[in-house]
Amino acid sequence: MRKNTKIAIAVIVLAVLTLIIVLASTVFAVGSVRLIWYNTPNGTLASLTNENILKSSGVQGNSVFLLDRDKAIENIEKEYPRLRVIDIEICWPNIMNVHAIERQEVYAVRIGDKYAITDEYLKILDIVPTYTSTNINPVVLEIPDLDDNYQKGDTIEHEYFETFVGVYNGFIAMGRDLTDMRALCASMSYTNAHLTITTHFGVTIILDNPTQNTQEKMSFAIGVFDKLGTEDYGHGTIEVFLNSKNKPEGRYY
Numbered sequence: 649m650r651k652n653t654k655i656a657i658a659v660i661v662l663a664v665l666t667l668i669i670v671l672a673s674t675v676f677a678v679g680s681v682r683l684i685w686y687n688t689p690n691g692t693l694a695s696l697t698n699e700n701i702l703k704s705s706g707v708q709g710n711s712v713f714l715l716d717r718d719k720a721i722e723n724i725e726k727e728y729p730r731l732r733v734i735d736i737e738i739c740w741p742n743i744m745n746v747h748a749i750e751r752q753e754v755y756a757v758r759i760g761d762k763y764a765i766t767d768e769y770l771k772i773l774d775i776v777p778t779y780t781s782t783n784i785n786p787v788v789l790e791i792p793d794l795d796d797n798y799q800k801g802d803t804i805e806h807e808y809f810e811t812f813v814g815v816y817n818g819f820i821a822m823g824r825d826l827t828d829m830r831a832l833c834a835s836m837s838y839t840n841a842h843l844t845i846t847t848h849f850g851v852t853i854i855l856d857n858p859t860q861n862t863q864e865k866m867s868f869a870i871g872v873f874d875k876l877g878t879e880d881y882g883h884g885t886i887e888v889f890l891n892s893k894n895k896p897e898g899r900y901y
Contacts, residue, residue: 676712679742681705686734686749693730693750701746704728712738720744729801730773752826754816755789755836756781757804760796763788768816770804781834783848784827788835808838811858815843818866832873847873850882856889861896865889868896876900 681702689696702708704727705720721733724746734747751767756779763779764772765786775798781788791806798804806812815836819829835846843858851873855865865888872886884900891897 676741677709678702678705678707678712678715678744679709681744681746682739684745684747686747689731689750691730693728696728696731702744705744705746707744712740712742712744715744725771726801729771732767732769732771753786754826754829755812756786757789757791757794759794759798759804762796764798764804766804768813770806770809770812772798772800772802772804775800783831783834785830787830787833790835790837792839808859811838811843811862812836814858814862815845815855815866817863818870821863821867822870824870832870845869850884851876851880852885854885854887856887861890861894865896868898872898872900 681698683696683698683701688694701724704724706723707715707720710716715736715738717736720736724733725731730751731748732751734749736747737745739745751771751773753765753773754768755766755770756776757764757766757770759775761777763776765774765776765779766772766789779788789812791804791808794804794806816826816829819825832847832849833845834848837844838858841857843855843862845853845855847853853869853873855862855869858865869886869888872888876884880900886898886900888896888898
């Protein structure tokens with residue numbers, strides 16, 4: 649009797665496992681995608697379909713239990729560089745919700761004899777042969793000794809990567825947007841532990857040791873600039889540093 653009981657239990661376990669495998673490969677296999685935008689896409693992104701995203705993700709037919717979200721995001725963003733995936737969630741049993749925003753053109757980074765148009769995370773959205781900074785287009789970013797082999801869709805790797813993200817976030821923290829950043833900043837260059845920002849108004853902004861508290865320093869610099877009178881435009885420097893209490897402090901000269 650005990651032997652028969654063990655055999656029966658083994659058969660039941662095998663049947664359950666078989667059922668799970670079958671369900672995982674059919675009912676719980678990724679079958680469709682819902683693309684959910686957090687802003688209004690433009691250009692070719694506006695015509696993207698759920699089927700486009702499903703195909704580019706490379707996970708169609710994969711079990712939701714074994715879904716590699718990072719790989720799916722990597723595949724989608726490689727196919728569509730201007731799209732940034734914020735999150736992927738599963739809507740049971742087999743629908744993949746892709747939450748996305750359209751990347752914005754924040755920087756124009758010199759790479760060799762060309763310029764890479766990037767977002768705040770240095771994701772390359774386009775590469776152009778020539779570029780001229782104005783108060784309505786991306787800010788020129790000069791990074792010394794940068795590899796010139798980058799392609800559209802790549803992310804520029806740099807040890808001070810988070811500094812450039814912090815500058816952008818400094819504007820957001822002050823209630824500003826990308827339009828305001830472009831209107832103020834003409835170019836940025838990183839040398840000798842300083843981030844030097846040339847503005848369209850003639851005023852220069854210098855962030856000392858910019859890898860530390862970048863966002864707070866940039867917000868502070870914007871606050872100082874806002875207090876300048878029109879007679880100060882065209883000359884002068886706003887220098888921001890951390891005081892003994894690790895708080896941003898600045899001087900105008």
